[in-house]
Amino acid sequence: MAVVEAPARTPAPKVDKSVDFRQQGRLASYLLTPTMAVLLVVIGYPILAAIYQSLFTQGQGVDADGFVIQGDTFSGLANYTAIFSGDTGARFWNAFYNTTFFTVVCVVIEIVIGVAMALIMNKAFKGRGLIRASILVPWAIPTVVSAKLWSWIFDANGIANYLLGTQVLWATDGWQAKLAVIIADTWKTAPFIGLLTLAGLQVIPGDVYEAAKLDGANAWRAFWSITLPLVKPALLVAVLFRILDNLRMFDLPVVLIGLQKPSVETLSIFSYLENSNTRYGPAAAYAFVLFLYVAVVAYLFVKLLGADVIGDKAAKKPARRRRRLAAKEATA
Amino acid sequence: MRRRSLAVGALAATTALLISACGGGGSGGGGGASTALEGVGPITLVQGKDTSNFVQSQLDKWNGMHPDQKVTLIELPEDADAQRQQMIQNANAKSDAYTVLALDNVWTAEFAANRYVIQLPADQFPNTAQFLPPVIDSAKYKGNLYGIPYASDGGLLYYRTDLLQAAGISAPPKTWNDIVADCTKIKATPQGAGVNCYAGQFQKYEGLTVNAAEAINSAGGVITDPEGKPNVNTPEAKQGLDFLVNGFKQGYIAKEALTYKEEESRRAFQEGKLAFLRNWPYVYSLAEKTDGSSQVAGKFGVAPLPGMSGPGVSSLGGHALAISTFAKNKKTAADFINFYTAKDTNTTQVTQASLAPVWTSIYDDPTLQKQLPYLTTLKASILSAQARPKVVRYGDATLAIQDAAYAALQGTMTTDQALAQLQTKLEQLSTS
Numbered sequence: 001m002a003v004v005e006a007p008a009r010t011p012a013p014k015v016d017k018s019v020d021f022r023q024q025g026r027l028a029s030y031l032l033t034p035t036m037a038v039l040l041v042v043i044g045y046p047i048l049a050a051i052y053q054s055l056f057t058q059g060q061g062v063d064a065d066g067f068v069i070q071g072d073t074f075s076g077l078a079n080y081t082a083i084f085s086g087d088t089g090a091r092f093w094n095a096f097y098n099t100t101f102f103t104v105v106c107v108v109i110e111i112v113i114g115v116a117m118a119l120i121m122n123k124a125f126k127g128r129g130l131i132r133a134s135i136l137v138p139w140a141i142p143t144v145v146s147a148k149l150w151s152w153i154f155d156a157n158g159i160a161n162y163l164l165g166t167q168v169l170w171a172t173d174g175w176q177a178k179l180a181v182i183i184a185d186t187w188k189t190a191p192f193i194g195l196l197t198l199a200g201l202q203v204i205p206g207d208v209y210e211a212a213k214l215d216g217a218n219a220w221r222a223f224w225s226i227t228l229p230l231v232k233p234a235l236l237v238a239v240l241f242r243i244l245d246n247l248r249m250f251d252l253p254v255v256l257i258g259l260q261k262p263s264v265e266t267l268s269i270f271s272y273l274e275n276s277n278t279r280y281g282p283a284a285a286y287a288f289v290l291f292l293y294v295a296v297v298a299y300l301f302v303k304l305l306g307a308d309v310i311g312d313k314a315a316k317k318p319a320r321r322r323r324r325l326a327a328k329e330a331t332a
Numbered sequence: 333m334r335r336r337s338l339a340v341g342a343l344a345a346t347t348a349l350l351i352s353a354c355g356g357g358g359s360g361g362g363g364g365a366s367t368a369l370e371g372v373g374p375i376t377l378v379q380g381k382d383t384s385n386f387v388q389s390q391l392d393k394w395n396g397m398h399p400d401q402k403v404t405l406i407e408l409p410e411d412a413d414a415q416r417q418q419m420i421q422n423a424n425a426k427s428d429a430y431t432v433l434a435l436d437n438v439w440t441a442e443f444a445a446n447r448y449v450i451q452l453p454a455d456q457f458p459n460t461a462q463f464l465p466p467v468i469d470s471a472k473y474k475g476n477l478y479g480i481p482y483a484s485d486g487g488l489l490y491y492r493t494d495l496l497q498a499a500g501i502s503a504p505p506k507t508w509n510d511i512v513a514d515c516t517k518i519k520a521t522p523q524g525a526g527v528n529c530y531a532g533q534f535q536k537y538e539g540l541t542v543n544a545a546e547a548i549n550s551a552g553g554v555i556t557d558p559e560g561k562p563n564v565n566t567p568e569a570k571q572g573l574d575f576l577v578n579g580f581k582q583g584y585i586a587k588e589a590l591t592y593k594e595e596e597s598r599r600a601f602q603e604g605k606l607a608f609l610r611n612w613p614y615v616y617s618l619a620e621k622t623d624g625s626s627q628v629a630g631k632f633g634v635a636p637l638p639g640m641s642g643p644g645v646s647s648l649g650g651h652a653l654a655i656s657t658f659a660k661n662k663k664t665a666a667d668f669i670n671f672y673t674a675k676d677t678n679t680t681q682v683t684q685a686s687l688a689p690v691w692t693s694i695y696d697d698p699t700l701q702k703q704l705p706y707l708t709t710l711k712a713s714i715l716s717a718q719a720r721p722k723v724v725r726y727g728d729a730t731l732a733i734q735d736a737a738y739a740a741l742q743g744t745m746t747t748d749q750a751l752a753q754l755q756t757k758l759e760q761l762s763t764s
Contacts (some may be wrong), residue, residue, distance in 0.1 A: 012456075039727060060725065065474065066445055066473065066474040066724075067445050068445045068446045068447075068724060070447075156591050157588070167587065167588065169587060169588060169591055172535075172742060173536065173742060174740065174742070199522045258536065260536055260731060261536060276417040276727070277727045277728060278424070278446070
């Protein structure tokens with residue numbers, strides 16, 4: 001290994017560069033093989049298996065002796081086309097709408113609260129460590145546990161109703177159930193955005209603000225023109241993770257409100273219920289649609305807003321070009 | 333390199349797909365597993381929450397006698413839907429983690445038809461000859477036995493004797509009109525101020541199916557007829573469901589009952605917040621506790637469920653022990669089932685856990701009748717109880733019932749709309 005790497009570092013004796021790159025490329029592909037193999041097994045296989053499964057329908061009929069006719073029948077894209085008609089369609093699009101609704105509303109609220117939290121935590125004051133630690137607590141609690149806590153708060157005779165002075169039945173089907181989910185989700189995950197934003201805030205040098213002050217910028221202007229642009233890379237990554245998380249939302253509505261409540265049924269829940277009623281084909285189809293949805297949203301987010309998930313942009317451009325070249329030659 | 337950021341998204345979504353991929357493996361049927369009652373060794377008993385600690389005490393007894401065939405209790409959630417889903421998942425995974433399953437009688441058809449549990453030879457379970465006929469029938473599918481009942485269940489009306497007395501009412505209500513009239517009187521007394529009138533289990537889950545079916549049956553309606561054909565869009569069914577719907581409209585059922593499952597409604601009754609409660613017999617011993625957990629100990633009685641114009645019709649509850657197709661040590665499982673459903677265990681069960689016995693003779697025991705004044709009422713309730721629809725796709729059927737009933741109770745649909753929708757859905761289920 002040392003032999004291969006040495007010429008690249010030391011500029012000394014001139015060797016044939018293309019041979020050098022070819023060797024490096026080959027080595028790189030060897031080194032990457034185990035990772036790729038693992039990814040293939042843990043990501044590639046489940047996706048392919050689910051796609052395969054989604055092309056089948058399970059026997060729901062019974063034979064003369066009353067036993068369910070076992071085995072799958074190939075049904076092509078029938079599980080996908082069912083999305084566009086009838087009861088299944090209505091339930092699917094309701095779930096699709098809920099998924100999108102929760103994602104948009106929760107993430108927007110969480111960004112606002114999270115950034116505010118980060119700005120407060122970034123200020124130097126007494127007991128800052130304590131505040132930072134306490135803000136982290138909701139994020140550290142498992143979702144199911146926090147959902148259970150909130151379900152007591154939102155009980156018919158719970159503290160929420162006591163404080164409001166009315167009796168809202170949060171755990172029934174309707175807008176109030178949606179609101180309960182949004183509140184509990186925001187409580188739990190705003191700190192996540194807060195912490196990632198805080199990390200971004202801490203690398204902004206103080207002299208930038210000083211310069212802005214000298215130029216006569218007020219606090220609001222400094223926030224829009226300095227803080228926000230400079231914290232954007234960190235914030236975008238946090239938001240991307242939150243979006244991906246919320247698109248898969250499952251445990252919170254299930255524990256807090258319960259299954260079979262159309263007003264909080266997300267795509268994950270719909271897929272889970274179909275699965276538990278032993279309709280694996282349709283369940284896989286809906287899960288795959290959700291997968292595509294998540295992939296498209298993530299892709300658009302990265303494309304349009306330029307979220308830098310891997311920290312790639314920090315690398316210098318020439319280095320990147322060289323790597324690409326090497327990769328190209330390795331495949332040639 | 334941007335492609336890699338996509339991979340992050342892909343990884344996130346894989347979790348959702350895994351759920352279905354896992355399920356996919358289980359669709360091949362019960363091929364290799366043996367259905368013979370063979371094999372001796374440790375097993376598990378899988379059931380809902382052991383609210384009275386009775387189960388563990390029985391397991392300790394068995395484990396003391398059979399140290400090499402220990403039975404471990406696996407407690408599933410309080411919620412019946414969640415229990416069923418976990419058992420089906422276990423069967424789909426062909427896991428041997430669950431041996432003896434405590435099946436709700438409404439799951440018998442589904443579990444038998446899918447071969448999740450094995451058919452049981454009646455001659456190896458001699459106790460069953462002495463059980464109440466409707467109870468043993470509820471564990472059969474197409475005439476074959478798939479479970480050994482250990483607990484039956486019939487709905488009872490719990491009522492507050494002190495409140496009735498204060499209002500000058502001598503007997504518990506026999507009809508729905510009596511309930512409404514009694515409540516008006518109770519509300520007028522100082523003791524009855526702030527007490528809610530009636531509640532059952534109206535959260536959207538299996539309990540709602542039970543309560544809706546009882547209301548419909550008690551008014552002379554049916555959900556499915558004896559041949560299994562849906563026939564729910566009738567005037568009788570409407571009158572039945574309207575008793576509950578009007579309860580929420582007129583206030584004799586408190587709005588918060590929409591969030592009640594068994595335990596929530598039991599707690600409300602024990603805290604003295606309810607005059608009348610429809611619940612199962614298990615509540616009796618818990619509400620009778622004098623350790624401070626119940627504020628109504630000694631102040632309540634039990635009556636048959638009221639109906640439209642006479643006694644009501646209970647939904648037949650109850651659980652049976654079945655043996656998972658994929659389990660090991662089925663011989664031990666069968667022996668344990670015989671131990672657990674023996675008459676003395678069944679007798680202890682009713683005194684300690686207030687679970688309705690399955691042995692006919694236990695109901696007729698004079699000493700027990702003195703100890704548990706509700707026994708005679710309960711026997712009548714069970715003997716005239718109506719089973720919930722016995723359909724293979726019960727999961728879909730019960731969801732359709734809950735959808736319709738909950739929409740009607742919440743007031744988002746009229747009773748007519750709800751029943752028409754339910755009829756259509758049930759017809760679709762029985763044809764496809």
